[in-house]
Amino acid sequence: MQKFDPLADLDPAAYAPFRDPRDYILSWTDQIWIEKGLGRLGEHYADDIKVHTAYGETYDFEHVLTNSVQKMSAFPNGGGGSGEDVVWEQRGPMGFISSHRVLKTGTNLGHWTYGPPTGRNWISRTIAHCVVQDGKVVEEWLVRDEYAVLQSLGIDPEQVAADMVRASPVTGETLAITDDTPAFAGSYPEPAKEGISGKRPDRFQxxxxxIVAMYNEVWNRKRFDRVSAYCDSKVVCHTVRMHRAQGIDGYQQQIIDLLAAFPDGRIEVRDLVVCQSDELGMRIAAIWTLHGTYSGVPLYGPTTGKPVKIMGAAHFEMKDGKILREWxxxxEIAVMAQIIGARPAAA
Known part of the structure; x- marks a missing residue:
């Protein structure tokens, strides 16, 4: 296994006053959410931060702050969740990319975007894929399992998705995802060399x-029989709605079930981050998009024959060159909103 010092070429000022980029992310999360130092967000985020989600784009710090206040009121015991992993990699002498996977829990005790408090507990995962430059987060790709949240709170996901057709929860405007939407725009034919977060270091090719070959062969070419070439026999995949699949058969079926709804679906890997340590081994983070036509099985209600764009994130743990675990x-709410918006009744 290739050995290297990930901090060798990174200026300590890029993550000061913390020990390393992992400590930077985890410590800031605790200070802001666990200790409720929400006003310190300005020390962590750039004023003109760009946040990309499946619902749209925002380009200012104030939006991050106001959304965070609302969520802290709705879930006063939720905190920032439990940081499961931080997969990070250098991007220049004063920057790094951090892919932070969080397991979030809380009780809905206050009013929120979706209505009055339900008093119910919820659990879900989030991956925040961030570019940190000169000590501040300047750009973020945020992927949430919003369906799991609504399911836990007893809120109808389809109704929420229908409401989002009229107004995006991010921008407040009519939900409109196009080829020009920054989260989906452009192409990155060699993400191992350069992706949405910039040029990668020349290592871990x-x-x-x-990872790129797995997506191309298994997902895009539908060679589900090739899963065993890329995955350990004991592979475990944690995915949306807190579902879990184990073993080659389970891993295959998760992919088949999603692509059955989008039979022509193709995944494009748009960013890769590789992090190796003696304690946690080899981990790889990916941002990907899936473009497909909702023309297969009615996984999300009646099919439309219309295109759908999905922004996804994944974390992989590797063992002997194969995938041992994937998150x-x-x-899915953003997916459902696109589908509902394409139906004649919605128009």
Missing amino acids: PECDT RLFD
Whole structure:
């Protein structure tokens, strides 16, 4: 296994006053959410931060702050969740990319975007894929499992998705996802060399090639029989709605079930981050998009024959060059909103 010092070429000022980028992310999360130092967000985020979600784009710090106040009121015991992992990699002498996977829990004790308090507990995962430059987060790709939240709170996901057709929860405007939407715009033919977060360091090429090849062969070419070439026999995949699949058969079926709804679906890997440590081994984070036509099985209600765009994030743990664990997230509510918006009744 390739050995290297990930901090060797990174200026300590990029993550000061913390020990390393992992400590930077986890400590800031605790200070803001656990200790409720919400006003310190300005120390952590740039004023003109760009946040990309499956619902749209925002380009200012104030939006992050106001949304955070509302969520802290709705879930006063929720905190920032439990940081499961931080997969990070250098981007220049004063920058790094951090892919932070969080397991979130809380009790809905206050009013929120979706209505009055339900008094119910919820659990879900989030992956925040952030570019940190000169000590501040300047750009973020945020992927939440919003369906799991609504399901836990007893709120109808389809109704929420229908409401989002009229107004995006991010921008407040009519939900409109196009090829020009920044989260989906452009193409990155060699994400192992350069992706949405910038140019990668020249290392871990074989590991990156493995992940890209898996998506191309298993997902895009529908060679589900090739899962065993990329995954350990004991592979475990954690995905949306807190579902879990184990073993080659379970891993295959998760992919088949999603693509059955979008039979022509194709995944494009748009960013890769590789992090190796003696304690946690080899981990790889990916941002991907899936473009497909909702023309297969009616997984999300009656099919439309219309295109759908999905923004997803994944974390992989590798063992002997194969995938041992994967955490795969995408926002099903954003998917459902696109589908509902394409139906004649919605128009």
